[in-house]
Amino acid sequence: MVRLPLTPAEVERGERLGALLRRARGTRSMLQTALDAGVSPETLRKIESGRVATPAFPTIAAIADVLDLSLDTLWSEINQPETNRLVS
Numbered sequence: 131m132v133r134l135p136l137t138p139a140e141v142e143r144g145e146r147l148g149a150l151l152r153r154a155r156g157t158r159s160m161l162q163t164a165l166d167a168g169v170s171p172e173t174l175r176k177i178e179s180g181r182v183a184t185p186a187f188p189t190i191a192a193i194a195d196v197l198d199l200s201l202d203t204l205w206s207e208i209n210q211p212e213t214n215r216l217v218s
Contacts, residue, residue: 136183144183146208147190152178154197167192 136144151174155163164174169189176182177193194204 141180141183143208144177145180147183147185147204148178148180150199150204150207151193151197154199158197163193163196167196169193 160174160178161171164171167174169192173182173185173189174193177185177189190204191201194201
């Protein structure tokens with residue numbers, strides 16, 4: 131299976147997702163957050179750094195649950211331009 135290159139919009143959305151998750155995680159350990167979500171710490175690190183711009187939905191749902199983020203909030207945040215974002 132050949133994966134198509136990501137569009138600039140997808141890359142930006144992935145970066146916004148990573149930033150949102152880092153902010154939501156705050157001072158929590160990346161290791162413990164990943165383990166609590168049932169994902170590898172490397173996967174969480176790649177998502178937070180924007181290296182994985184389009185992670186699987188179940189992965190994001192599990193991380194959001196651990197961080198007490200609603201999926202509705204997460205979705206609206208990562209799809210808004212920088213100037214209109216809610217979470218800081």
